[in-house]
Amino acid sequence: MLSAAASSRQSSRDIWTLADVATLDSRTTDAAHAMLTFARRTTPSEGGPAMVRARAEQLPFPDASLDLITATLTCRHWHDVRAGLAEIARVLTADGLFVFADVDPLAPRRR
16 A cells, blocks of 8 residues: 555555554655654554655556555645656556545645
């Protein structure tokens, strides 16, 4: 399982709670070091996800290697939404599930 943003840890935590944590290979990615640091502080180290610094547009995982990917309230922070979605499609298995929730991915980012 991959959560494509450390800052959206609540939805990921809900999924980890529902899954069999003993057999779940979970990872969280975020491009921001600060978000990964925050996630490390707020996520249990026992049975929690591996934290990986990576942008959605360049995921460091093999093709068709992940069964479940979540991306919640994150794509507005991606530099290239189409490239991020293409990367997710690349690493998702053929029968995998992509859970995506965002307010408005085309809205301008706040500065």
